[in-house]
Amino acid sequence: MKSLLGVLFMLMLLFNQNVYTAEGPDRTREDIPEKYKWNLNDLYQDKQAWKDAKTRLTKRIDDFKQFEGKLAESADVLYECLELNTEVIKKYYRLSSYASRLYHQDNRESEPQAMQQSISQLGTKLSAALSFIDPEILAMDKATIKRFLETKPELKTYEHYLQDLQRQKDHTLSKKEEKIISEAGIMSGAASDIYGIFKNADMPRPTIEDKEGQQIRLDDSNYALYRASSDRNMRIKVFDEFFGAYKDFERTFGTQLFSQIKKNMFYKNVRKYDSCLQSALDRNNIPTSVYTGLIDNVNKHLPTLHRYLELRKQMLGVDELHYYDMYPSLVKEVDLSYEVAEAQQLIKNALQTLGDQYVATLDQAFNNRWIDMFPTTGKRSGAYSDGSAYDVHPYILMNYNGQYEDVSTLAHELGHTMHSYFSNKNQHFANAHYPIFLAEVASITNEALLIDHVLDDIDDPETRLSILGSQLETFRTTLFRQTQFAEFELKIHKQAEKGEALTGQKFTDIYLDILKKYYGHELNVTVIDDLYGIEWAYIPHFYYNFYVFQYATSLCAATAVSEKILQEGDSMRQRYINDFLSAGGSDYAIPLLKNIGVDMTANEPFELAMKRMNEIMDEIEAILAERQ
Template structure:
């Protein structure tokens, strides 16, 4: 019944009576219209083999340029053009191999093809390892003169500039070789030990639920049962799970401290002021962007506390506890969609991005961009692969017909269109883009979908579901991820001051941050002492200042989407914000990420993007409270 109401509200946007395709047992049972067309890359596996053989024959050509890059502008261009051509072909090889493997991981030939492709990539990496050191050894003025002399080098200027700006942080070739070996052989050890221990060796506890059921409380079970609607079960799950982690905080503290010491090694040999600066400089991100995010979150903790008080009210509890944060506060609604309905909704939601964007995405849906349906052996999850430069992007989904699946399609379509426009507008050497801007494209599409759904949905139950889901996502992305970012920055600063990191002092720090963020001292949300060990559960702390980008991407996309909507709703509609955003999607790496965003009207060194996200979060809470007030 709810689906009929929703369809009527959307004025025919959804097609009634279409049966949702059942999940196929085998890929052969999936309708071809729901499968991606990898034949657009290579017609057959044999064609892939022929291309691999051809590329392998070409790789030795790079040796002819070794020691000669500074010889002339023409030689430098020839070397970089050969480099880019080989890189493009190897990326094509790897993409095809990875995606054929992902569509059925049971087939040994698919795995063998992927491994063969990775071997070619390794051969290529070794063959071109001299490129960067040789360019760095050149006088920047000499490189500038060569670019001015040879017009064909213009496309390579961003690539060359990005290498040369690292000159002050680069060692001699012999020293670079030592550093590469040290980091290559030992750099990933802490993460590897952590992964093996937590995934394979950790003796997870057994929890008896109030139903009498006994559950082995590993990470997957914790994720499931922390959202239980039974509060007593949640309490048992949290106590047992974090109690077990607490038993191993000395071991896990040692692995994380080892990772931090590796980052300090990089800071020292690269001559940076801090580990944070060393990490962010890879994409030329100013340190103040990271610190601005943390400052903005602290300034807006009252918004988080309002959310927590709203959650307490909706749950009907006298005291909100940390154990209550994952239980749903909204009633599930039966929203089901076919792939056709999902594509139609996504296209309609993206209408504010203009007819050219919509036409390209529609054509992509119709021409084999998306692999929709789950099947036996298929990789789980979802992704977009835009690495096949002269073909088109590809999306892997596991579509089951829920609203979350529609949102995932919109999300991955944002990535796909980012790749499509960047590949279309940029030469290969600058067609890629960093993670700092990548998630802007995906989360902006999610924002557009949410607002489209709200615009066309009238019943309160569905609106509460949509609003509640969006609100909790903002809480976790903006506040929880920034808490992680602050913890990560602080433990590095402690180690840089010569302080030893241990499971105990990291737990004390994490508990302090938890209680500050969640208003424990103000009675907003009670946090048990035991939960200070949660840091030991987060694998992202081994990723070297990665998590902050989840929050910055969401603030940037919220800011841009809000500006696009404002312009479209003005008495005299304009497209300045939309056009600037399309420019961002088309820019690739022709500029540094922070500058690409500035061109789109977003200055990440200011509070404006975060303030836009807080306005969105406040509007959502206002409407939820309005709906709840009608139920009294």
Template sequence: MKKIFTLCTILLVIAMAAKITTAQTKERKDVADKYKWDNSIIYKNVDEWNKDKETILAQIETLSSFQGKMGKNAELFYTTLRIYFDIYKLFYKLSDYAFRVADEDLRINANQSLNQISTTIGTKLGEAASFINPEILSIDAEKIRKFFDEKKELSEFKFYINDILRLRPHTLTAREEEILASAGLITSTPTEVHSIFDNAERPNATVKLSSGVKIELNAANYNKYRTAKNRKDRELVMKAMFENYKKFQNTMGANLAGKLRADHFYAKNRKYETVLKSSLNTNNIPVSVYENLINQINKNLPTLHRFLKLKAKMLGVDKLYYYDLYTPLVKSVEFKYSVEEGQKLLLDALKPLGEEYVSTVKKSFDEKWIDYIPTTGKRSGAYSSGAQYDLHPYILMNWTDDYESVSTLAHELGHTMHSYYSNKNQHFVDAQYATFVAEIASTLNENLLNNYMLNKVKKDEEKLYLLGSYLDLLRTTIFRQTSFAEFELEIHKRIENSEPLTGEDMSKIYYGIVKKYYGHDNAACVVGDYIAYEWAYIPHYVNYTYYVYQYSTSLIYATAFAEKIINEGQPAVDKFYNILKGGSSAYPIDLIKKAGLDPLSSEAFDLTMAKMNKVMDQIEDILKKKKK
């Protein structure tokens, strides 16, 4: 049951990284009610919240009294699980409310304290429930099968139980588990070192721009100035940024190698041949899904090279350099949308998903599931939370009247619809979806919005802007993230094969992969030698294990589903509901298969690359027309 927290945190991080809102001046009390979410249907007041808090604390006591009894008979086995999941459901209601209220105004201490109380309860619950998995594993499989025959109500927990049993070969004795858990105090060191070093202690480079202005290259300035209009400035900024990392490559490399060895330590002790196997096995994802991603994307590099050549042409440069990549293809167009206009646009854009879907989206607008307006003290960014199992999801927005706001809402509505339908169709135990499928429904909506807008806008500049930003998205999310995934696999392999791996080795490996992806040798894009140190700038390697590949797979599957839905209509939509309604009632790969795509085949890649080529055809047509 830990997964919802991981998922939400990660989604939150993505959403926040995607959009940093500017300082807010409006006060919440000055915002009309129709733009605020309605929290009062969860709890009317804090007294009600406190009542549930007391209930949960009492039930935690009850749960503890079941320790050691699960294997006795079917009735006790069932009752333990019943109590456990009922407390969790109530706890989600309680903690989600605390989060919602706190996020409205982060300055109000009373609301923050609700949050802290619910975090403490969460820890207590986790501790009280920690006997459940080992106890299930201590009962032999035949006995559990008999329990299922005797007690029909147990079928609700079948997938959950089977998943615990599936991991039996990788679960150790209680004492060994304890030792592994305590090793966490040591194995988390590389992540901490990286955070302190990269965010605080590493000196930043300073550059003098062509305007004479001197800037320090912290993360924010690097992001800003790598898209500078003046090409010399772009080169200067990128070169200085990564040559600065070069100075620390061996320190940062040794630290990253430490993290990789920690991953290997856990995988090996849990009897996995590789870290990849161990990491993907959490959600029963075959290693071939990862390998297929890398192989298919390598096969489709000519499509990326076509894009790079087109980009050179559109930027009006002879040769494209890596430092040109973040410069937008065309100058941005100002689209203006009020909340109401945005809602109307989305109701039209999401029509390909069918009447049922659109009517639920409309319900989310009418029944105040969404908090739109940026106000003083409100949490920045955007997210969707699906933790209110018996109610409906909530969306936090910071609406700024632009197209970005509309597409962010399209994205968050994807998460919300996914949560809504999964909550409605699955028992609580199977309602939370896995990270591997989490970004499919959301990016599918972004795809549909983009398609709709392309048919709607009239001016060539507007079309070029939409097509251009779409291509940039595919470049960064599909190709760039897969190149990261390839690097991650390669450095893990070195450790697993007991080969030496220094920071300098990492730079060599990284540079080779980037040159291959960007067609350095066939003149698609020149990759300066200082790009070799870019790996040190990417925090994911030291913060996560085999995570980034899911950015690519999600967008590839979402694009392929969007293509199927547009081409095949309702039958494709009906199949897609297998994901929307599926929660975690089956493994992610099986849900995607049921929805009509085989993650082990080339179909999703073929559809996505065909779409990317089609978009480039459209751009070339407009450019030709403009020339005449």
């Protein structure tokens, strides 16, 4: 499907950014035992086989021409075209997966890079060749689609896709108007492009001196590093200099962000939506009440965040907690280390609660070389799971270093992998891709189950504090901070919709108000210095069009899922595997979650997350009380 290509590119954008460490580890791929390297032969025997497959696929592109302008003629024509579409895109993903895996395992080789480039050219050609399909189906009336579905039962496979297109009908315009809207696309990225280039390349950055007298250029990545300094004076300097630099360009940043909002207003207006929020969420059929409900819930539960902040203040031993005190670690790092075999066993034990079938599939991933485990020279940094090779199996890229964080990351990526594996196995290709709203549910569920299991075995209070503390920080940054961003995003769009002109100063005022509310400035929980109201200018996500709230909703959904699995046992485990992991994108995100008892339109998932957060704090307080 054309829309599936879109989903893939979005995922690539967010999770597959090409980040390579400047100085790689000393080991090369030859130093790593086979069993810890992914087996790309499952995709193609060799590069030649890949090239041949690509040549064959390229020849198929012209086959689409016979269908152009004819989809409404009969159910047979429509079905044949969609089948061809499925076959071609499925093969395209497999080709693309091979090129990406090769490139990511060693970016110093020129051939994989060339392969990737040629694949992306093929993707562009393919998009163009398929671009008639969605509009032609949209132009058909609902009665025709209904009749086609009745006369051609095989078309049922595509029912969700067809009905989803029909659903968007009210917001689709005439052919001529659609043409103009698509032409406007060349202007739509301007604000975001200018923001990116200015911030990442041209903006002057301050320099500070570290303890050893070294000069540090305070760009975004050094800020992320030095804001966690245990030296408070250093942190103050870092915050003041860093945000001071942003403040110097408040007007410029304000104009950029307002331009972005105006872009969203344009699409909302021409597509006849009531609000920018509705226009953004309608693409995935998420009700706006899920978004506003999250904001309401978080506001109601700010005292839970404040409880954490009081705890942070106590553990840091400061009289007054400031915004620059958020990042230093509360406890000293503990040395937990795990060999790969130990990590695998630990993960299997932790996820045994999901049943034998799940664990047997984990074994397949471990034993059949789905995973590229260790960092090597030229390898992409970070970690990801890629389930795009539909009839092969998912692949995981890791940079495993033996820390607890790495074990947790492996469990996280395995969550994605199992979601892809079960969906690909049980759904037709057209319905296999799970909606983006659900993308992080299976992965965070695994992290939660792992923590629960690990804590069962650890008695040492310092180690427990370290694990609990980092889990707590996840709640602050994923649930509260992302919702704080979501609230800001909604507010600035609402102001613009009312016809208000927004400037940098105005953005700062709005942001500062929300920041002070979240951190309890008036209640003397945290002191928020006015300068930090410019933080909005540093956050790139405000150019993602109402995206960030999904980090928070995923955490709530995953907390609810893991709680229910631990409490309800067998019945929930079966529903989770059969009705969620195996369901792919056969329905919209909200009903898919509702099927397994997680209702994102109700308060329950959020309250379970708050319950978990409070339990963690109960235990931390108990450990601290014991210490004294």
